[in-house]
Amino acid sequence: MPDREDKLTRTTVRTITDLARLAGVSPGTVSRALAGKSLVNTQTRQKIEALAREHGFRPNQMASGLRRQKTGVIGVVIPLGHDIRQQISDSFFMTLLGFLADELTTNGYDLMLRRVVPDTDPDWLDRFIGSGMIDGVIVIGQSDQFERIEEVADGYRPMVVWGNHTEGQRHCVVGTDNRLGGRMAAERLIAAGAQRIAFLGDTGPMEFAARFAGAQDVAARMGLPPVLPLVTHLSPDRASEEIAAHLAQHGRELDGIFAATDTLAALCLTELRAQGLAVPGDVRVVGFDDLPIARQTVPALTTVRQDIAAGAHGLVDLLLRRLAGESTESLVLPPELVLRETA
Amino acid sequence: MPDREDKLTRTTVRTITDLARLAGVSPGTVSRALAGKSLVNTQTRQKIEALAREHGFRPNQMASGLRRQKTGVIGVVIPLGHDIRQQISDSFFMTLLGFLADELTTNGYDLMLRRVVPDTDPDWLDRFIGSGMIDGVIVIGQSDQFERIEEVADGYRPMVVWGNHTEGQRHCVVGTDNRLGGRMAAERLIAAGAQRIAFLGDTGPMEFAARFAGAQDVAARMGLPPVLPLVTHLSPDRASEEIAAHLAQHGRELDGIFAATDTLAALCLTELRAQGLAVPGDVRVVGFDDLPIARQTVPALTTVRQDIAAGAHGLVDLLLRRLAGESTESLVLPPELVLRETA
DNA sequence: AGGAATCTTGCAATCGTTTGCAAAAGACTC
DNA sequence: GAGTCTTTTGCAAACGATTGCAAGATTCCT
Incomplete structure (x- = not known):
């Protein structure tokens, strides 16, 4: 009897409750231990951490996200305007995306990428934001959706856009002058x-x-x-x-x-x-x-x-500040002329 | 314009329960109506759908994912090997990523992108898979992690890898010959x-x-x-x-x-x-x-x-088949010589 | 009209984790 | 040794959507 149970729990330690049973504590304690809260006794914590490591346990992000009302994921959306095939391999956007991935990772966020066609899906932005899957959103390129973005910006704070800055606009934008x-x-x-x-x-x-x-x-x-x-x-x-x-x-x-x-x-x-x-x-x-x-x-x-790395850094920096409740100004980056041979 | 009025009255319809209250039915019914199940009376469904549209309601994906044990998200991970700066703007991988995004979108999946450094995080693959955030994973490039991928492949089905095919390998791979x-x-x-x-x-x-x-x-x-x-x-x-x-x-x-x-x-x-x-x-x-x-x-x-579009298509196709329980062979794409001027 | 068959709906449990609250267990003071 | 503080822990209620089950409402039959 104990044999079978032992084997069973060994293979199937998927939830925090499984781990709690193993450690002989309650799920709450395991949660706190793994979250690194100071309320847990050091010995208990170490035992739990050891068990977690041993069984390769990782808390379910979905459940955690649901409960905490934050997901640790930032949405990155590329609206494809008139010229749909355009951005598909556009070096500029793709490079920006690469830098964004790095910046977000550095700050402990995951990146959810979505490419949308506003013409066939007018609801693209609200849908992404309302999905509950992301804590904030970075829009890469205004395309022809300036108005849509402006509207959303009024009611949704954690959004930053790569694009052009226009006098008096309401959404927070990062871009070159x-x-x-x-x-x-x-x-x-x-x-x-x-x-x-x-x-x-x-x-x-x-x-x-x-x-x-x-x-x-x-x-x-x-x-x-x-x-x-x-x-x-x-x-x-x-x-x-x-x-x-x-x-x-x-x-x-x-x-x-x-x-x-x-x-x-x-x-x-x-x-x-x-x-x-x-x-x-x-x-x-x-x-x-x-x-x-x-x-x-x-x-x-x-x-x-255009300084792409600085752009990515700015986008993420501003977004994090907005997530923290700050209200931020747009960031306009200076272009720089690079002299080579064609002019 | 009724449009504008609607937007103002879009007050507090965030959960399925809110919507249920508005519609005068139970949350369960709303859930079924929105999911398009046949068990709901047509009139009821239409009323609910109308209300949902009017209030711009979208079900929370986290909650749904938790309950259904599937998230509708596919993870795409790029392991950065020795030459970390390499892939950051590598046109090939980035173009592949673009096509992947399109393919996944077409099939109703979202894409979660993660770039990892296996040297500093040996646990990169299990961690991603175990996060509970993704239904399956596409690995872009084997880097120097062939062994790690092989190990994981033994116990985790929904994974497809872009890379090189080696005789007798256990993980499912798509790549050019x-x-x-x-x-x-x-x-x-x-x-x-x-x-x-x-x-x-x-x-x-x-x-x-x-x-x-x-x-x-x-x-x-x-x-x-x-x-x-x-x-x-x-x-x-x-x-x-x-x-x-x-x-x-x-x-x-x-x-x-x-x-x-x-x-x-x-x-x-x-x-x-x-x-x-x-x-x-x-x-x-x-x-x-x-x-x-x-x-x-x-x-x-x-x-x-290399036919990048075909590669992306193959990756997604195989992954979906594996998600459906099929077991799949690797896919080796034929290269094609393009004659221009340098040879 | 009575009863069976079929549609619709509501109830409540569930997914796995977090966290406020309060109980339990020590540690300390006088 | 009783009383007051601190630590630590457990309990149980969330988070929001889904779904098996059973009850209620309709329809259909004889």
Whole structure:
């Protein structure tokens, strides 16, 4: 009889109650011991810890989360806007995600990742928040959901968004000063000899719109003709053709291109070469992001750097502060011009 | 607008009990109605559904998970081996992750991401599995944890691993036939005129070791000198210098380089140019993965393609089958040689 | 109309952990 | 040795949703 029970409990110590039985104490005591509370006698605690280790026991996070009303999980959601295929392998977002994972882990949180399509699921944000699975949420990219995010922000504190900062907005955002970055890019193009500048990329998303606006600022200030928007998708496959078409039409009249991202810039370099335009001789090019690829294009890409690690750190830091009840300001990071060979 | 009114009256309907009170029924009935069970009267169900929608009610996933003993969450864990900084922005893994997120979402699962450092946390896998937060786990990359994974596989069914398949292994794995890929790379190098081949990258990780072995197979079969391993880290910053050093020492005696990944291949191209070696004139180069960058190097990179989308699909498919109780075989995907300009 | 068969619903236990409260057990004081 | 403090512990009620069981309500039959 005792044999069988012994064997049984040995194999099946899944709950805190099992462990309590083994240790000859009550479940409450086990819970406190494992939580490291000071109320437990040191000997008792050590015995319990030893048993727990021996049986590889881990408390059920679901139950714990339910009771404590906190899960130790932060939701990270990527809204996929118009250009759904875009972010699927977008280096920038993915790198940010990697850093976020590290930052969150460091702070003892797990990361729940969700990619949503707002067009087919208007309820994406509330649904995630209301699931009860996450203590807070980080939104990567505003996409075309600025309004939705604003609404939610009014009633839900632990949310931080990566994206563009707009005067007077209500949600807490972390992001690069895109407009300033756009200005830096245009100024560099002009300093390198450009007079007739184009912006390559979709001007719809807020971040890109701000970059474009920054370039416009400079063109206007310098008395140059307005920056010409060359709209493209972001996914490499579609963008290539679009860029080729744009260049075929406007290539000869341009002498400077500001690309919305390094990825587009790299494609653009390839196309420029294909069309026999020299960089930076005929056309100067500046990118945005400073992804690893910027160093490897030929010629190497001059670009506006976003500090991704700092961004991730800021996102997590602000979110934790908000979880702790603080109310926080948005964080705008300074862009940095990285001079290489294309401008 | 009734919409706005609704939002204001969205006061305190957080639990199923709140909703039950509103609807004048018992919590049990609400639960059944929302779960779409057939036992509920159609009128009652519709009333409940309407109320739920109106108040934006969503059942608490934690409570539901606890009771049902399943969470609807799949864990995805990336073990960081020796070269910790490696995967942080590794395009391959990140792209795979993106596809995984889509596949899991399509199947109604959420994704919980965890990056772990086995060296400092030997218990990484059991801890994740034992947390009670996930219904199954996908391990991205075996790193140097083959043995640990094997042990766990004996007692835990719902686990699938991305990595290399080894004869007789016990855990279910999805991955490219790396050895075959290595053979294809070497064959191509030789066909393009190479005789003295080097392998660029760490030969420690199983996947890379298999690629290296494949190249060796071919060299031996063709009666060529053995493939020379040029060991490097994977992170671009460290790899650059290491590649430069390797090339300075061996560059002149080589006429073919098989890089373990496209990222390394791209860096290698840059270094080759810096050292005045022509590609593919003096040295032929073949990469592995077929990441977007392969199309944009100069000259464009010949590489061995891994079908990432198919990989993600396979991982999820097998995992779901295992969750359903099936026992599954491993899935080995065929690599594909993509001819471009470097070999 | 009486009774069986079928639908709906409510009740209450359950999932595993946490925690307020109070009892028990020592430790200490005078 | 009685009384007052501290530690330690156990008890039992949460947390919010699900579900077996049985009761109540309908329908259908003869």
